[in-house]
Amino acid sequence: MIFTRTLMLGAALAALGGPAVALAQAVQRPEPAPVQASDRPIAPATAQPERIILNLTADPAHAMAVTWRTAPGLTGEVQFAEALDGPDFIATATRQDAVTDDAVLAVREAAEFRAAYHSAVMTGLKPATTYVYRVGSGQNWSEWLQFRTAADTAQPFTFLYMGDMQNNILSEASRTLRVGFRKAGDAAFVIHAGDLINRHDSDNEWGEWFASGSFLYAQTPQMPTPGNHEYGRGPILNPQW
Structure with a gap:
């Protein structure tokens, strides 16, 4: 629903000469995948419990x-x-x-x-x-x-x-x-x-x-x-x- 409304807003801006394409692309940009814990270097056990x-x-x-x-x-x-x-x-x-x-x-x-x-x-x-x-x-x-x-x-x-x-x-x-x-x-x-x-x-x-x-x-x-x-x-x- 948020994305649809953004596209509608983008279309309205386009009619007014606004940056509709840039706005739509900004909304569609995916978030980077989180780094999995198992992909990080391992930390050694310490003397502290x-x-x-x-x-x-x-x-x-x-x-x-x-x-x-x-x-x-x-x-x-x-x-x-x-x-x-x-x-x-x-x-x-x-x-x-x-x-x-x-x-x-x-x-x-x-x-x-x-x-x-x-x-x-x-x-x-x-x-x-x-x-x-x-x-x-x-x-x-x-x-x-x-x-x-x-x-x-x-x-x-x-x-x-x-x-x-x-x-x-x-x-x-x-x-x-x-x-x-x-x-x-x-x-x-x-x-x-x-x-x-x-x-x-x-x-x-x-x-x-x-x-x-x-x-x-x-x-x-x-x-x-x-x-x-x-x-x-x-x-x-x-x-x-």
Whole structure:
């Protein structure tokens, strides 16, 4: 409708000796195709913890899982405590070593990609309680993040349900996720119904997915379900999953 009206305006301008052709051509000019994340050079994993994500456990009232990534060769640790109004919790934080897997992956952007993947489960938590935590090792730590455990009795709760983020993840799909959190900032968790990315082996696309949620993924547990785009050949999930 907008294009039709522009042509009608162009015809009217032509009758008056105006630049009808130039106006029509300006409207028809296509926008450049966005550069796909998988076409960009790959960025190496860093010593600073990245791609931090909370995951629910079988008992979310008493335990919470967390995973993150760093450069290879580094160990990992999680520190956590009950949240207080000030920073005094730091002195009494519980320290727990993470399980670390140094991996060499074949990704779309490079023949070999090296990174250390860390995972830990924070246990002994109290129900319906806010906790703070950070991950890292040595001199490299995340900011202090926080989450709330589930109640140990049946209580109403809210959750977010996300469909295929998949394409233009950071530039466009992130908007839906972030508006969802504006509407339901107290969501207990987020379900992702598969196809988080478009190309299963693109580290850049996985990076965009994590960037789209940023600290939100690190403070609200995520429940992703793999779709067909998370699989490579046959019934095998891509290792980055």
